[in-house]
Amino acid sequence: MHAVCSETLDMAIPCPHLLYSETPPVLATLAPPPEVKPPAAPTQDDLKRIAAHRAVELLESGMVVGLGTGSTAAHALDRIGELLRRGVLRDIVGIPTSKKTEAHAAAVGIPLSDLHAHPIVDLSIDGADEVDPSLNLVKGRGGSLLREKMIEGASRRFVVIVDESKMVPRLGGSGLAVPVEVIPFCWGHTLGRLRILFDGEPGFDAKLRRAASAAGDGGKDEPFVTDNGNYIVNLFFDNGIHGDLDLISDKILRITGVVEHGMFLGMASSVIIAGEDGVTVLEKQ
Numbered sequence: 199m200h201a202v203c204s205e206t207l208d209m210a211i212p213c214p215h216l217l218y219s220e221t222p223p224v225l226a227t228l229a230p231p232p233e234v235k236p237p238a239a240p241t242q243d244d245l246k247r248i249a250a251h252r253a254v255e256l257l258e259s260g261m262v263v264g265l266g267t268g269s270t271a272a273h274a275l276d277r278i279g280e281l282l283r284r285g286v287l288r289d290i291v292g293i294p295t296s297k298k299t300e301a302h303a304a305a306v307g308i309p310l311s312d313l314h315a316h317p318i319v320d321l322s323i324d325g326a327d328e329v330d331p332s333l334n335l336v337k338g339r340g341g342s343l344l345r346e347k348m349i350e351g352a353s354r355r356f357v358v359i360v361d362e363s364k365m366v367p368r369l370g371g372s373g374l375a376v377p378v379e380v381i382p383f384c385w386g387h388t389l390g391r392l393r394i395l396f397d398g399e400p401g402f403d404a405k406l407r408r409a410a411s412a413a414g415d416g417g418k419d420e421p422f423v424t425d426n427g428n429y430i431v432n433l434f435f436d437n438g439i440h441g442d443l444d445l446i447s448d449k450i451l452r453i454t455g456v457v458e459h460g461m462f463l464g465m466a467s468s469v470i471i472a473g474e475d476g477v478t479v480l481e482k483q
């Protein structure tokens with residue numbers, strides 16, 4: 199029998215199990231340290247959400263806000279809806295830039311109006327397809343450029359929200375489309391006039407934007423139709439648009455049949471860029 203280990207005895211009796219053991223001590227096998235995983239890199243969608251939430255911080259109760267279109271602006275809509283539900287924001291009136299945004303905003307509980315009732319917008323928040331170092335933008339790859347330009351042009355402040363992939367050294371520099379909204383009537387003629395305008399520009403191309411057949415029958419693609427019932431001609435530049443952008447803008451708009459183009463020149467008040475290293479805010483000079 200083991201002696202009682204006690205410090206109340208006059209003389210401490212050593213615990214025999216510490217002096218002798220029939221079985222050799224077993225060294226506990228230490229578990230390998232848990233693998234320390236580096237934090238997962240944010241996805242492009244995480245970055246869009248970060249930029250959108252930062253922009254929504256600029257909203258104040260009672261404001262009229264232009265609601266952009268696209269996957270980045272969608273995060274702003276969700277956030278505004280959430281803040282309205284929590285009572286953090288009150289009396290917001292949203293002016294949607296597309297039918298899709300109108301439906302999304304209504305679904306998350308943002309009260310809506312239009313430019314007719316609210317000709318001055320306090321703050322617009324929207325994404326962009328490209329941003330150049332002077333904060334000029336390409337927008338409209340989602341087809342909403344006309345309503346976006348009307349509403350963002352009527353805004354006291356226009357805040358652009360992007361992930362860092364949208365930054366380009368010059369507009370058109372991504373090699374992706376610079377959209378131009380045209381009326382459907384004789385659209386091929388208008389497309390031809392746009393081709394003539396950029397004749398000689400290396401790597402230039404112009405194509406009608408098409409959408410999958412509404413019948414879903416794998417048949418011939420139909421022209422993409424905007425919320426305004428128009429078509430889109432996509433312009434492509436191998437090395438971006440060279441020259442005076444204001445002059446080029448004027449020349450495009452002077453073509454009869456063109457309704458609007460997707461270059462937003464000098465319109466952005468600030469651009470919030472979310473990247474892997476954090477958020478950068480560029481303000482218009």
Ligand SMILES: O=C[C@H](O)[C@H](O)[C@H](O)COP(=O)(O)O
Pocket residue numbers: 266267268269270271324325326327336337338339340341342343346
């Ligand atoms: O017509 C679409 C709009 O101009 C969008 O703001 C733009 O295409 C950016 O969209 P996203 O945030 O989905 O990249």
